[in-house]
Amino acid sequence: MNNITADTVRHIAKLARIKINDEEKLVPELSAILGFVGQLQELNTDDIPPMTTPAAGKTPLRPDTVAADASTQDILRNAPKQQDSLFVVPKIIGDNEPQ
Amino acid sequence: MTWHIKTEKNTWEVVIGLEVHAQILTKSKLFSSAPADFGADPNSQVNLLDAAMPGTLPVCNGEAVAQAVRTALALDAEVHRTSVFERKNYFYPDLPPGYQISQYQQPLATDGRLEVESDDGEKVIGIERLHMEQDAGKSLHDRGAVSFVDLNRAGVPLMEIVSRPDIRAPGEASSYLRRLRSLLRTIRTCDGNMNEGSLRCDINLSVRVAGSDVLGTRTETKNVNSVRFVVQAIELEARRQVDLLESGGEVLQETRLFDAAAGRARAMRSKEEAHDYRYFPDPDLLPLVLDSGWIEDLRTGLPELPRARARRFAEVLKLSETTAAILTEEPQNADYFEAVASGRDAVRVANWVVTNLFSALNDAGLGADRSPVSPGALGELLDMVDGGVISGLVAKEVFEEMWGGGGSAREIVSARGLEQISDQGQLEETVRGVLDANESQVGDYLSGRNEKVAGWFVGQVMKATGGKANPKVVNELVRKALESRRQS
Amino acid sequence: MNLSNLTAAQGLDLLRRKNISAAEWTDSLLANIGNSQSLNAFITPDEENARRQSRLADAAYADNTPRPLEGLPVAVKDIFCTKDLKTTAASDILKNFVPTYDSTVTLRLQRAGAVILGKTNMDEFAMGSSNENSAFGPARNPWSRDIPLSPGGSSGGSAVAVAARLAPVALGTDTGGSVRQPASLCGVVGFKPTYGRLSRFGVIAFASSLDQPGFIARTVDDIAPLFAVAAGHDPLDSTSAAQEVPARPENISTLNGLRVALPEEFTDNAAPQILSAYEKGAEILRQCGAEIIDASLPHTDYALAAYYIIAPAEASANLARYDGVRYGERAADENASLDELYEASRAAGFGDEVKRRILIGAYVLSAGYYDAYYNRARKVRTLVARDFQNVFEGADLILAPAAASDAFPIGERADPTWMYQQDIFTVPASLAGLPAISLPVMLSENGLPVGLQLIAPHFAEARLLACAKIFEDAAAFTAAPPAVDTE
Ligand SMILES: [Mg+2]
Numbered sequence A: 001m002n003n004i005t006a007d008t009v010r011h012i013a014k015l016a017r018i019k020i021n022d023e024e025k026l027v028p029e030l031s032a033i034l035g036f037v038g039q040l041q042e043l044n045t046d047d048i049p050p051m052t053t054p055a056a057g058k059t060p061l062r063p064d065t066v067a068a069d070a071s072t073q074d075i076l077r078n079a080p081k082q083q084d085s086l087f088v089v090p091k092i093i094g095d096n097e098p099q
Numbered sequence B: 001m002t003w004h005i006k007t008e009k010n011t012w013e014v015v016i017g018l019e020v021h022a023q024i025l026t027k028s029k030l031f032s033s034a035p036a037d038f039g040a041d042p043n044s045q046v047n048l049l050d051a052a053m054p055g056t057l058p059v060c061n062g063e064a065v066a067q068a069v070r071t072a073l074a075l076d077a078e079v080h081r082t083s084v085f086e087r088k089n090y091f092y093p094d095l096p097p098g099y100q101i102s103q104y105q106q107p108l109a110t111d112g113r114l115e116v117e118s119d120d121g122e123k124v125i126g127i128e129r130l131h132m133e134q135d136a137g138k139s140l141h142d143r144g145a146v147s148f149v150d151l152n153r154a155g156v157p158l159m160e161i162v163s164r165p166d167i168r169a170p171g172e173a174s175s176y177l178r179r180l181r182s183l184l185r186t187i188r189t190c191d192g193n194m195n196e197g198s199l200r201c202d203i204n205l206s207v208r209v210a211g212s213d214v215l216g217t218r219t220e221t222k223n224v225n226s227v228r229f230v231v232q233a234i235e236l237e238a239r240r241q242v243d244l245l246e247s248g249g250e251v252l253q254e255t256r257l258f259d260a261a262a263g264r265a266r267a268m269r270s271k272e273e274a275h276d277y278r279y280f281p282d283p284d285l286l287p288l289v290l291d292s293g294w295i296e297d298l299r300t301g302l303p304e305l306p307r308a309r310a311r312r313f314a315e316v317l318k319l320s321e322t323t324a325a326i327l328t329e330e331p332q333n334a335d336y337f338e339a340v341a342s343g344r345d346a347v348r349v350a351n352w353v354v355t356n357l358f359s360a361l362n363d364a365g366l367g368a369d370r371s372p373v374s375p376g377a378l379g380e381l382l383d384m385v386d387g388g389v390i391s392g393l394v395a396k397e398v399f400e401e402m403w404g405g406g407g408s409a410r411e412i413v414s415a416r417g418l419e420q421i422s423d424q425g426q427l428e429e430t431v432r433g434v435l436d437a438n439e440s441q442v443g444d445y446l447s448g449r450n451e452k453v454a455g456w457f458v459g460q461v462m463k464a465t466g467g468k469a470n471p472k473v474v475n476e477l478v479r480k481a482l483e484s485r486r487q488s
Numbered sequence C: 001m002n003l004s005n006l007t008a009a010q011g012l013d014l015l016r017r018k019n020i021s022a023a024e025w026t027d028s029l030l031a032n033i034g035n036s037q038s039l040n041a042f043i044t045p046d047e048e049n050a051r052r053q054s055r056l057a058d059a060a061y062a063d064n065t066p067r068p069l070e071g072l073p074v075a076v077k078d079i080f081c082t083k084d085l086k087t088t089a090a091s092d093i094l095k096n097f098v099p100t101y102d103s104t105v106t107l108r109l110q111r112a113g114a115v116i117l118g119k120t121n122m123d124e125f126a127m128g129s130s131n132e133n134s135a136f137g138p139a140r141n142p143w144s145r146d147i148p149l150s151p152g153g154s155s156g157g158s159a160v161a162v163a164a165r166l167a168p169v170a171l172g173t174d175t176g177g178s179v180r181q182p183a184s185l186c187g188v189v190g191f192k193p194t195y196g197r198l199s200r201f202g203v204i205a206f207a208s209s210l211d212q213p214g215f216i217a218r219t220v221d222d223i224a225p226l227f228a229v230a231a232g233h234d235p236l237d238s239t240s241a242a243q244e245v246p247a248r249p250e251n252i253s254t255l256n257g258l259r260v261a262l263p264e265e266f267t268d269n270a271a272p273q274i275l276s277a278y279e280k281g282a283e284i285l286r287q288c289g290a291e292i293i294d295a296s297l298p299h300t301d302y303a304l305a306a307y308y309i310i311a312p313a314e315a316s317a318n319l320a321r322y323d324g325v326r327y328g329e330r331a332a333d334e335n336a337s338l339d340e341l342y343e344a345s346r347a348a349g350f351g352d353e354v355k356r357r358i359l360i361g362a363y364v365l366s367a368g369y370y371d372a373y374y375n376r377a378r379k380v381r382t383l384v385a386r387d388f389q390n391v392f393e394g395a396d397l398i399l400a401p402a403a404a405s406d407a408f409p410i411g412e413r414a415d416p417t418w419m420y421q422q423d424i425f426t427v428p429a430s431l432a433g434l435p436a437i438s439l440p441v442m443l444s445e446n447g448l449p450v451g452l453q454l455i456a457p458h459f460a461e462a463r464l465l466a467c468a469k470i471f472e473d474a475a476a477f478t479a480a481p482p483a484v485d486t487e
């Protein structure tokens, strides 16, 4: 279950968009953690419903009214790079991700 | 009869499912109170949540839920008492939190249906599911060496409506889209504005040899944003797949982008790692639980739906199926028609509206709700025809003037003296004059060589009166005058 | 009188009677903060604003218009967003982040008159149990002046501030024990209410279904007024509870008739020094009139594993927003590709433990592993919650250790799974969303404080605080760390 390889680590690092160059260190660390949490495999959980949150009830619904909690300036205040009220990012060459 | 691509080797059929993203009509976004308006200044409709500022939390818009439920009900779908918002994880600059809040394992509604027009008449297309999700922001790539991000759209409420792969022809797909749009506009849950992106369509398509019941590998063509392009994109992709398979190739399961300007599509560059969205229930939101009484209230509040309205027009008002379908495609057109038809001969009103009004609206690029001639004004005009005050011919002329702002029908008719001439004495004189001036044609008639010449005389009399003569009266008088010359 | 020794209740009482001024109280604490920089308790002290607010508080007393917490100095964990005051979550990626908004909890405290002294140190994004995972270096436990000891974590800076008399009370957050465990290691009181009692709005998220703000103080009495002001439904947090907040703890003077459960699994897992504190605690409760009953929380051994799946899973999504685009540090310029920008910014901005948890989180949610890890962990969470339900059918409270050990040296343990074991006693209540309070009971052989926690059923804070108060009085823990040097 928890035999992860350098390839696995690179794959999840890619999914998580974190540059790594210490796979050698991460493989045993992550393997140890997965080994530790893997003890759950011992339990039979077949008929147990999953629990997402301790909060009870249903999601509250708000009225459809417009209210601003930030100005354009607020939104851009901490931006590393901005121009003409837009966030600036490197040229996007790939294609739009699907929705 | 399904749509087929015939080649020397085979006859192929297409299997199509459509995924439509429709912007839910609300004032504010799905999980924030920022306005959901189109076309504002960059980053001016952005609340803290929409920019995924640390520590911010989503709170669901109740009206967005109501709108999605209305839509599901109108599509005859089963609305689930409990549905769950999940996070769909991927990185993109127009997706600030790094995940889209959507519904996945437990969507709002499933198992709906929509009737479409097919070559074999009406056909039911299944709706697999309808769920709610957030729209992304907008990345601008066409301004120099960098890209820019505007978050105004980020978090705008969408409903994703996924059809079953029941569509078998481009015409069925375009009918599906038109009917869906008409439905959404009728119940006012989406403005259906395809060029502002309020309604966007992805096409899932595969081909197979006709008669086979195995599904081929499908592709998804994304963001095909007009009915016409959907037809184009389907024909293009079906043909591409057939060519590929017949030349010994293989269809890859891929996402393709349609380029309307170039009239072609291309495969999207797929990243080295396959997408792994790692969906899981959003712990910032609790399950969406709906009260069944509330759902029933929404059902009761739905207006008459386009298909029901078309059926009523055909059955009760005795319009042809075609006319009924045309009139009900846009809710405001049907409203207009009903306003004029009330208390009048519905068939005649329908014919008039479809042939004369709609062509004028079309030319002007207007919907019936913005017609310069109001239903009341048009009714007055048609009443003048019915009452014999003006002829149908003159009515068209009067309508044109009304369209141009020339006043009411009555004003125009009286100012220009267009009243129909039905006065026997006056018309008898004109008839006599026309007959006298065309003795050889009178001879043709009397000799029996050409009895149809009577109709020609009627035309001449109409012409002589500037179209104002009552054609029925003229017809009678011409016949009478010709017959009387036979005896003399 | 050294005002920095005042508890919140004492200070507020003196203020109301106009025996002291809010300004002098705040000034004395600011002086201590200045003299205790070696403790590294604060990331961003907010001296100027604290002075100004304390003087406004004095004006309110002069006008006889004081609000409930008027002039009360509070230290705030640097995970609560504070308008115009830098909020870092102890991460390099947010080292220059200045929010334009306040968290609901800090806003409610400020509206009640509290004076924010500054933002305290913590483990980066609250991920840790030692404060060693701070981008600004660990806070130091004030109980030892020679060997650098950990104050615990993640709310280590807040616990240090309260223990070292840099603040009478402090805000923390508790995801798997991050208020209760550092309180235990620093010899102070740490309280985590029922999940949903305190709004999470404006609290930088670690694991949404577990995160809960909490309070650290030197006495149980100091918790109630903070809770009364800060708790209660918040329309900005969809998981916030609608239940009415009790105005004050239950009015009881003994524990007669109260049934306190001692789950056997906690005894099995406790190290000797923890076990002796645990036994002493049970004895104290018995002397107070409580009936001590045996109980079992059979899935305790699995709770930690479930926690270390669920928390990283949620964190992997919660921390995706730190991408160098809208705020936070960017570690590549526009000539890089978009993915290079993401990957470099996140690699440079996050510390090792945060990266490990994000990677584990992405892994347990990824295709093929969701059912084996994440979904299974959610089912185990159900089992853990049911265990508590069963125990509470026959008991009013549960007594448990608050930490796996007393304070341990900084920099000694590099093994992540060893560190995860620190949370073994606190995580079960977090998974179940139960209110719990840890309070110091005795000193270990090392002369370091050891705390115990009382766990109550959902929304039973009024009873929990009342019982904790009786327990506290009976335990009579009076030891204090060495005083701040006055240079
Ligand atoms: Mg799609």
Ligand SMILES: [Zn+2]
Pocket (backbone or CB within 6 Å): A099, B021, B133, B160
């Ligand atoms: Zn979608």
